[in-house]
Amino acid sequence: MIQGSYPEDLLYHAEHDWARIDPDDAAIATLGITWYAQDALGEVVFFDPPAVGTVLAKDAPYAEVESVKAVSDVVAPLSGEIVEVNEALSDNPAAINEDPYGEGWLVKVRMADPSERDGLLDAASYKATLDG
Amino acid sequence: MAAPSSRALRRTPLFDAHLAAGAKLVDFAGWEMPVFYGGPSALRHEHMAVRSGCGIFDVSHMGEIETSGPQALELLQLLLSNDVAKMPIGGGAGGAQYSVLCREDGGVLDDLFTYRLDIDRYMTITNASNHERDLEWFNRHARAFPDVDVADRIEDYAMLAVQGPLAREIVQAISDSPLPARMTAATRRLAGAEVIVCGTGYTGEEGVELLCATDDASLLWDALVRRGATPAGLGARDTLRLEVCFHLYGNELSTDRGPIEAGLGWCCREDTGFIGSDAVRAVRAAGPAEKLIAFVVEGPGIARQGNAVIGGGEVTSGTLSPSLGTGIGMAYVPAAQAAPGTRLELDVRGKMRPAVVKDKPLYRKAA
Numbered sequence: 001m002i003q004g005s006y007p008e009d010l011l012y013h014a015e016h017d018w019a020r021i022d023p024d025d026a027a028i029a030t031l032g033i034t035w036y037a038q039d040a041l042g043e044v045v046f047f048d049p050p051a052v053g054t055v056l057a058k059d060a061p062y063a064e065v066e067s068v069k070a071v072s073d074v075v076a077p078l079s080g081e082i083v084e085v086n087e088a089l090s091d092n093p094a095a096i097n098e099d100p101y102g103e104g105w106l107v108k109v110r111m112a113d114p115s116e117r118d119g120l121l122d123a124a125s126y127k128a129t130l131d132g
Numbered sequence: 133m134a135a136p137s138s139r140a141l142r143r144t145p146l147f148d149a150h151l152a153a154g155a156k157l158v159d160f161a162g163w164e165m166p167v168f169y170g171g172p173s174a175l176r177h178e179h180m181a182v183r184s185g186c187g188i189f190d191v192s193h194m195g196e197i198e199t200s201g202p203q204a205l206e207l208l209q210l211l212l213s214n215d216v217a218k219m220p221i222g223g224g225a226g227g228a229q230y231s232v233l234c235r236e237d238g239g240v241l242d243d244l245f246t247y248r249l250d251i252d253r254y255m256t257i258t259n260a261s262n263h264e265r266d267l268e269w270f271n272r273h274a275r276a277f278p279d280v281d282v283a284d285r286i287e288d289y290a291m292l293a294v295q296g297p298l299a300r301e302i303v304q305a306i307s308d309s310p311l312p313a314r315m316t317a318a319t320r321r322l323a324g325a326e327v328i329v330c331g332t333g334y335t336g337e338e339g340v341e342l343l344c345a346t347d348d349a350s351l352l353w354d355a356l357v358r359r360g361a362t363p364a365g366l367g368a369r370d371t372l373r374l375e376v377c378f379h380l381y382g383n384e385l386s387t388d389r390g391p392i393e394a395g396l397g398w399c400c401r402e403d404t405g406f407i408g409s410d411a412v413r414a415v416r417a418a419g420p421a422e423k424l425i426a427f428v429v430e431g432p433g434i435a436r437q438g439n440a441v442i443g444g445g446e447v448t449s450g451t452l453s454p455s456l457g458t459g460i461g462m463a464y465v466p467a468a469q470a471a472p473g474t475r476l477e478l479d480v481r482g483k484m485r486p487a488v489v490k491d492k493p494l495y496r497k498a499a
Binding site for chain 2: 038039040041042043044045046048064066067068069070071094097098
């Protein structure tokens with residue numbers, strides 16, 4: 001994992017989450033936490049996924065990731081309904097550290113309001129918030 | 133994720149060394165302190181280094197109060213719960229003693245190690261969050277003793293904790309003479325610097341704590357890291373102390389509860405007449421309504437401070453134990469629920485997690 005990488009093809013939320021719009025279905029987004037978030041947490045030892053069907057509200061917490069030292073809320077960057085959760089994280093929550101934009105994805109949602117994506121940050125704007 | 137704090141934080145003399153070692157810094161009681169060094173598995177790595185080798189912690193945020201003069205013993209006997217007169221001096225070393233500082237009602241103001249440095253000279257280590265309040269308490273009560281001097285030494289000392297099965301060997305290698313034994317303290321020259329070496333710690337391992345002049349901290353840190361001590365942060369300090377069920381002020385201890393509830397009756401000697409001794413005696417005689425217990429979570433989930441215990445009580449500390457690989461913690465529960473083996477249910481942010489009361493400490497070294 002490259003130090004502090006923030007892929008250009010993702011959208012970011014200032015609470016250190018990312019969203020990837022499905023290239024084949026613009027109503028579906030994959031969500032996760034950023035490199036900065038996993039780095040601040042340290043080794044993730046527990047991810048308790050919400051159930052499929054759970055409704056997310058933009059800017060509200062929808063899940064928790066736990067490191068040894070703390071539990072942190074994960075904030076929804078977009079509103080929608082969960083259509084899939086990353087079951088593999090139950091056995092290997094450290095994937096959130098090792099590959100936060102790949103194997104460490106958390107959930108997929110069907111967006112309630114695709115226009116919300118316009119309120120998210122691009123990689124450069126998100127990185128600027130980290131330097132502040 | 134919480135945003136980084138922007139308010140001015142105090143820094144220890146080792147701040148630059150921490151940055152150079154890749155520390156993640158957090159606000160701890162107003163100090164900018166390393167929580168762990170490096171990448172994701174750092175905390176676990178540091179924890180294991182202390183259990184199997186040697187770790188070094190910067191604990192310079194902790195405060196020091198020096199009490200000296202012909203009436204020093206008399207004042208400390210009034211303030212501290214333990215029998216301060218039992219602390220030996222002589223043969224080139226002085227005693228070390230753990231105690232609590234109580235209010236009249238028995239509520240705990242702080243938990244403290246005190247070292248006897250000379251016949252009439254003692255050094256008491258305070259928790260960073262309590263230092264100002266402790267100092268005010270010491271000074272207020274010292275007014276009744278004309279022959280005692282209470283001095284705030286927080287600006288004068290840095291403190292390093294060197295802990296683990298190899299800690300003594302590593303510190304011995306830079307010392308001019310044999311290190312003081314466990315639960316004693318003595319001045320030594322380490323790498324040329326004058327240091328108060330204390331045979332104490334907060335990890336359940338062998339080791340020493342070093343009080344040195346702030347200007348000497350970097351030199352000592354570098355010398356010990358070069359000899360194999362692994363820099364370890366407050367994250368590992370917390371998991372290590374919780375595995376062996378040592379108290380943390382603000383978690384297990386507060387002014388709302390007394391030392392008997394906290395299981396610290398062993399460091400209270402009511403016959404010395406310390407402030408709060410009447411309240412402590414009464415609770416000891418009647419038996420506490422609540423007791424501090426250690427628990428292990430069964431199955432997934434990690435309880436945290438503030439989680440409710442179903443049927444009464446609350447979790448004071450909780451983490452994932454790196455040594456045991458399971459959720460552990462301590463909690464106050466009704467006395468009837470305190471026996472080892474008792475099954476508990478913990479409300480972990482709305483999810484019920486089963487747990488079982490265990491004997492303390494939760495972690496014991498393999499024989």
